[in-house]
Amino acid sequence: MIQEIKNNYKNLFEDELLEEINQVGTFKEVPEGFELIKPGSYIKSMPLIISGAIKILREDNDGDELLLYFLERGDTCAMTLSCCLGHHKSEIKAIAETDAKLIMVPIEKMEEWTTKYKSWRNFVFDSYHKRLIEAIETIDSIAFLKMDDRLLKYLKDKTKVNQDNIINNTHQEIAYDLHTSRVVISRLLKKLEQEGNVKLNRNNIEVIHI
Amino acid sequence: MIQEIKNNYKNLFEDELLEEINQVGTFKEVPEGFELIKPGSYIKSMPLIISGAIKILREDNDGDELLLYFLERGDTCAMTLSCCLGHHKSEIKAIAETDAKLIMVPIEKMEEWTTKYKSWRNFVFDSYHKRLIEAIETIDSIAFLKMDDRLLKYLKDKTKVNQDNIINNTHQEIAYDLHTSRVVISRLLKKLEQEGNVKLNRNNIEVIHI
């Protein structure tokens, strides 16, 4: 495992911390679609992402969903962090967007490292900063953009985290992420196709201008 | 100043830290409507709120606004924190919602205290956590609620931070905060009045069921 950690985190963490992570962390490989965190559950370990992407969703009381943001290599889940440190319940849902490799670190180590390693503190602060910015960008999208631009932004974000400008999702799946209806997505996708932004096929969408 | 600090932060910070804050911090009193942070500006000190309330807004490129959340006594601005620690530009705008008293702490001390005081670290982590939760609650409102419920929630939040169920704002001001138009707010307020939730007067709105 140590090599995986070093490849991805050696410029972030000092050797001693890398060694500790190697000793207490457990390597985990999850397939696309795997549910990593359920809303309302307590969390016993936090993930460091080695490869792949995780999507973080918000769910309301009626079970309606909304995509908050994606996590990628070198990221960690700020909500998990704050849940661990503050001993709160999870407020979000996490699903593997692609096959992913993670290192799970037990929460007991978190506070200890916060005191012990400056690089860990900075990593944690930086994660919070990034997630706050991303949450605010999500607010920007919902508040200031119309659905067609939100959709285009969503498609572009997807091509980025999947490193593939073919998106293998149904219109219904996209509708869930954007919290709207399938018909609306079909309608707008057709418009985007006519404008030359995407090419539509069954079960997949090709994004033209990335 | 030391007394003001102690009154508001003594259960959070150890005496030694309180003493440091007293030495390096500057006391600041601002009137309602005062602009504390402009978007795009660099920040040289962070505020600890002693009394009053601050509203945090997001502004898009066209100058359109949206209320993110309020800060109250014992709070600090997480965006300021992360701007200071990460040396980024401000992503938000901060306006005094009421007359407010603050202690401004120079940013150089922030990192130092992060290493030195456990209580400061916890305060910073906790601030991030709260703000992330509030940003996500704002997302909930925009994504899952219709404008009438958003408006009612807004009015209730306002009565809470102002500790007064009379709201002294014009419909236009409310429209800016919720990023909609004055006519929409007037229409919905009238509906809320008919439903018995508010009582409308000139320049002020009385919230009935808090």
Added chain:
DNA sequence: AGTGTTATGTAACAAATGTTACTGCATCCC
């Protein structure tokens, strides 16, 4: 090939929100 299932396309309509325009009413200032 035949059948059932799923994904997509589309029309027609409903509801929510945004826009424009105009009115009346306080308040302020002279």
Added chain:
DNA sequence: GGGATGCAGTAACATTTGTTACATAACACT
């Protein structure tokens, strides 16, 4: 008093988004 100004009420209409219903196309399985 009389005019200017800012705020609120409301109608009429446009646009965006949501909903229902149905048709067609692709695919999966036998």
